[in-house]
Amino acid sequence: MPAPLAVQLYTVRDALAADFEGTLRRLAAMGFVGVEFAGVYGASPNDAVILCRDLGLQIASAHLPLPLDDKASQVVDTATAMGIEIAVCPWLPPQRFTSVDDIKSVCDELNAAEEVYRSRGMRLAYHNHDFEFRPMPDGSLPHDHMRAFCSPSILFEVDTYWVVFAGQDPVELLTDLGTHAPLVHIKDGTGKAGDANVAVGDGVVDVTAVVAAAQAQWLIVEFDRSDSDIFAALEKSAQYMLTQGLAQGR
Numbered sequence: 001m002p003a004p005l006a007v008q009l010y011t012v013r014d015a016l017a018a019d020f021e022g023t024l025r026r027l028a029a030m031g032f033v034g035v036e037f038a039g040v041y042g043a044s045p046n047d048a049v050i051l052c053r054d055l056g057l058q059i060a061s062a063h064l065p066l067p068l069d070d071k072a073s074q075v076v077d078t079a080t081a082m083g084i085e086i087a088v089c090p091w092l093p094p095q096r097f098t099s100v101d102d103i104k105s106v107c108d109e110l111n112a113a114e115e116v117y118r119s120r121g122m123r124l125a126y127h128n129h130d131f132e133f134r135p136m137p138d139g140s141l142p143h144d145h146m147r148a149f150c151s152p153s154i155l156f157e158v159d160t161y162w163v164v165f166a167g168q169d170p171v172e173l174l175t176d177l178g179t180h181a182p183l184v185h186i187k188d189g190t191g192k193a194g195d196a197n198v199a200v201g202d203g204v205v206d207v208t209a210v211v212a213a214a215q216a217q218w219l220i221v222e223f224d225r226s227d228s229d230i231f232a233a234l235e236k237s238a239q240y241m242l243t244q245g246l247a248q249g250r
Helices: 009-018 020-029 045-055 072-082 100-119 142-149 160-165 170-180 207-213 230-243
Strands: 005-008 034-037 058-063 086-089 123-127 155-159 183-186 218-221
Touching: 005 009, 005 058, 005 230, 009 020, 009 034, 009 230, 020 045, 034 218, 045 058, 045 072, 058 072, 058 218, 072 100, 086 100, 086 155, 100 123, 100 142, 155 160, 155 170, 160 170, 160 183, 170 207, 183 207, 218 230
Parallel strands: 005 034, 005 218, 034 058, 058 086, 086 123, 123 155, 155 183, 183 218
Antiparallel strands: none
16 A cells, blocks of 8 residues: 655645645645644644644644754654654755765764654654755765764655755665655656746656655655645645555545
């Protein structure tokens, strides 16, 4: 059976800010099984959980800051309130991935954050962009160094479009990561810098091959930006994934 289909709520951030409940209702009606949070857009975590439960939407995961500063308790409490198993580090500055020593420093922070989450029964995953897959001067990839320096318990949320954008093969990566990539972002586009994302199946990503290679618990549709109506693009993406048998819907 294919993995269930979710949507990263960053995709509809403006709509959520304007109408949180109405936006979630529209997403549920499209056939998405779950959502991945990136903030709660004015709602409390508890209210967000209750609304998702009422709509039959599961919370697949959430993008959250690393729980390493004076807001650590708040971050972990938010993750706990959402009932998630995996908290995702969504982004760290690209300048921190320019040398092996810098990458090791990043991984030291991720390892410390993972210990915090594990103490509360959760796991940490790291979400990539393109810069982790741009070759360094010696030809090695920052992501390869991350996998060497990170604790084996740290997971990866593979953003497949960014891997393609950087000139690498997401199928090879997902095959290599196996169950260490339980969350997979399904995103598509032209592959050209500056272009907005397009509906899944309309761009350069071989989505069928990506899904076949993934050992995912969730397949998560995401748009960073769309030049068309975002709800129409999401509807088309969901229908592509579901009618092609690539993901499980509601």
